[in-house]
Amino acid sequence: MSDALRDQVRDFILENYLFTSDTSALGLDDSLLGRGIVDSTGMLEIIFFIEEQLGVKVKDEEMIPDNLDGVNKIVNFVSSKRQAA
Amino acid sequence: MTTLVAAIEDAARRHGAAPALSWHQATWSYADLAGAMSRVRDAIAAKVNAGDRVALLLRNSPQFAAAFYGVLGAGAAAVPLNVQERAGVLARQIEHCGARLVLADAAHVEFAALREALDGARVTLLPLELVDSANGCEAFGASLGVHPATAAPAVGAESLACIIYTSGTTGRPKGVMLSHANLLSNARIIASYLGIEPADKVMCPLPFHFSYGMSVLNSNLAAGAHIVLEDNLAFPQVVVKRLQDEGITGFAGVPATFALLLGRTQLKDFNLARLRYVTQAGGAMPRPQIQALRAALPHSRVFIMYGQTEATARLSFLPPDELDEKLGSVGLPLPGVEIEIRDPAGHVVPEAEVGELCARGPNVMMGYWDDATLTAQVVRDGWLHTGDLAHRDGEGYLYIDGREVEMIKVGAFRVSPQEIEEVLATLPGVQEVAVTGMPDALLGQAIKAVIVPREGAALDVMSVKAHCRAHLANYKIPKVVEFAAELPRTSSGKVQRYKLA
Numbered sequence A: 001m002s003d004a005l006r007d008q009v010r011d012f013i014l015e016n017y018l019f020t021s022d023t024s025a026l027g028l029d030d031s032l033l034g035r036g037i038v039d040s041t042g043m044l045e046i047i048f049f050i051e052e053q054l055g056v057k058v059k060d061e062e063m064i065p066d067n068l069d070g071v072n073k074i075v076n077f078v079s080s081k082r083q084a085a
Numbered sequence B: 001m002t003t004l005v006a007a008i009e010d011a012a013r014r015h016g017a018a019p020a021l022s023w024h025q026a027t028w029s030y031a032d033l034a035g036a037m038s039r040v041r042d043a044i045a046a047k048v049n050a051g052d053r054v055a056l057l058l059r060n061s062p063q064f065a066a067a068f069y070g071v072l073g074a075g076a077a078a079v080p081l082n083v084q085e086r087a088g089v090l091a092r093q094i095e096h097c098g099a100r101l102v103l104a105d106a107a108h109v110e111f112a113a114l115r116e117a118l119d120g121a122r123v124t125l126l127p128l129e130l131v132d133s134a135n136g137c138e139a140f141g142a143s144l145g146v147h148p149a150t151a152a153p154a155v156g157a158e159s160l161a162c163i164i165y166t167s168g169t170t171g172r173p174k175g176v177m178l179s180h181a182n183l184l185s186n187a188r189i190i191a192s193y194l195g196i197e198p199a200d201k202v203m204c205p206l207p208f209h210f211s212y213g214m215s216v217l218n219s220n221l222a223a224g225a226h227i228v229l230e231d232n233l234a235f236p237q238v239v240v241k242r243l244q245d246e247g248i249t250g251f252a253g254v255p256a257t258f259a260l261l262l263g264r265t266q267l268k269d270f271n272l273a274r275l276r277y278v279t280q281a282g283g284a285m286p287r288p289q290i291q292a293l294r295a296a297l298p299h300s301r302v303f304i305m306y307g308q309t310e311a312t313a314r315l316s317f318l319p320p321d322e323l324d325e326k327l328g329s330v331g332l333p334l335p336g337v338e339i340e341i342r343d344p345a346g347h348v349v350p351e352a353e354v355g356e357l358c359a360r361g362p363n364v365m366m367g368y369w370d371d372a373t374l375t376a377q378v379v380r381d382g383w384l385h386t387g388d389l390a391h392r393d394g395e396g397y398l399y400i401d402g403r404e405v406e407m408i409k410v411g412a413f414r415v416s417p418q419e420i421e422e423v424l425a426t427l428p429g430v431q432e433v434a435v436t437g438m439p440d441a442l443l444g445q446a447i448k449a450v451i452v453p454r455e456g457a458a459l460d461v462m463s464v465k466a467h468c469r470a471h472l473a474n475y476k477i478p479k480v481v482e483f484a485a486e487l488p489r490t491s492s493g494k495v496q497r498y499k500l501a
Helices: A003-018 A040-052 A071-084 B004-015 B030-045 B062-073 B087-097 B111-117 B136-144 B180-194 B211-222 B236-245 B255-264 B287-296 B372-378 B417-425 B461-471
Strands: B019-023 B026-029 B053-057 B077-080 B101-105 B124-128 B160-166 B174-179 B201-204 B226-229 B250-253 B277-280 B301-306 B316-318 B338-342 B355-360 B383-392 B398-403 B408-410 B413-415 B430-440 B444-453 B480-483
Touching: A003 A040, A003 A071, A003 B461, A040 A071, A040 B255, B004 B030, B004 B062, B004 B180, B004 B211, B019 B030, B019 B062, B026 B030, B026 B062, B026 B136, B030 B062, B030 B101, B030 B136, B053 B062, B053 B087, B062 B077, B062 B136, B062 B160, B062 B211, B077 B087, B087 B111, B087 B174, B101 B111, B111 B124, B124 B136, B160 B180, B160 B211, B174 B180, B180 B211, B201 B211, B201 B236, B211 B226, B211 B250, B236 B255, B250 B255, B255 B277, B255 B287, B277 B287, B287 B301, B338 B383, B372 B383, B408 B430, B408 B444, B413 B417, B417 B430, B417 B444, B417 B461, B461 B480
Parallel strands: B019 B226, B053 B077, B053 B101, B077 B160, B101 B124, B201 B226, B201 B250, B250 B277, B277 B301, B444 B480
Antiparallel strands: B019 B026, B160 B174, B301 B316, B338 B355, B355 B383, B383 B398, B408 B413, B430 B444
16 A cells, blocks of 8 residues: 555544644545545545546545545555556 | 424324334334333423423434424423534524423533533533434433433424524624424425325435424424435435335435436436425426436426425425426415515515515414514514515416525535635634635535735644634635735725625
């Protein structure tokens, strides 16, 4: 797993939803919804980020908690999509 | 039957095993719900007198319903708080309504901060367990403690049942007072025009502290139907799959809900034949979206509806058969509700002319809590002045043309620009600030803040947003923050918010 990708995803969420650069504010396995960090609109923005910044298309049926609800989940999802591409 | 509580207790007697509410792994029957309601009543009986306010800090759950109707059954008034708010706002509302008891989710993120913010000598915070598994009802009862059984007091239909806080044009709390008669009459009419029956299974993603969500709760339980709770719409495909797999027959959403379902799911790939109807309220939905929704759900009747908290929830709806012919209309007044479109002098305007929508009927609120001045402005001679601009066509169908006051509507939530301005004004380095709505493809409007920094102040977008996040619900955090040398003003010095967008 790429550390650069992990940092990129974590920084995006920290900057856009927690408005801090303090990495201790967000655990890599924290649920973004469970902790009230994003709502449904925020999740759409994250998908937009994945598609535009990370270059991975998210299909409708891939919009599930296992792929998107946490930094590690997003990193795993993006990595596997990149490998499959 | 004169109250919703009596209607639910009656349903529990007649078909107690029938499911009332499902939440994750838990399903509460009507008997479970009625039992938990009386446990709530027993638990608070010694602490409250008739008419006392009891605040609820509980998210959508069967436990919310038990607490809400339990409080009503005790003759007290429930004040359901917005669980997305921070402790400061919650404490202000609790103090404003004079509640001395708060039934709160012990796991709520603001619980400790709220306890800190409240005067412990005056207000009791009762922590409750919200468990979403099969033993949820027992765990909830246990967290209430053991109390002697009480008899249900007689509750007058015209007495205060609940207060719902809504955003006003000022930062002051604005509490809409609704009576038992308000709640019951609106619930009955809604259940009637939607044709809700005990066999119905409706999915509700809308928060219950919000009048639309509360109307879904009240109307379905009054009719003996089954409500399935959905916590959020972050994964729309998962929601649509649930609609299919669980055989949902009714679904309630706001325009942003349907924008999500239409934009991020393939509705036609699912079998939604059992979805008898969908309802939309909470702001105007663009006409192309109404047509797209209708095309995507060929088996479902689409109800376009209109109302406001001050009218309990609903004022009008468009019969689905007339959707094509009257596209863009919010329909006709509910049975028993009169609607007039008036000019500023109070005269009814001619057909097709725009005026203020005014309404009279059993759903019009009692007034605003502890604000006789505002009440007298809004309710005059029994007529509710909604602040919405509207017109009628030749057949009496209503069309909403906008609002008179400067409110931002983010998704379905009304947000007061002033509330956000007041929070930003407390941030060091801010000399002046103005907040406005800007167009947003998904939510209709998003929030924009323009800040004039003090000379030499080191402000940046992130610190501004972080300050907002600490004091405001997430949906009230400005999406765009800009810095400017000055704000646009009229010659009299009033800030022109509309020029900021």
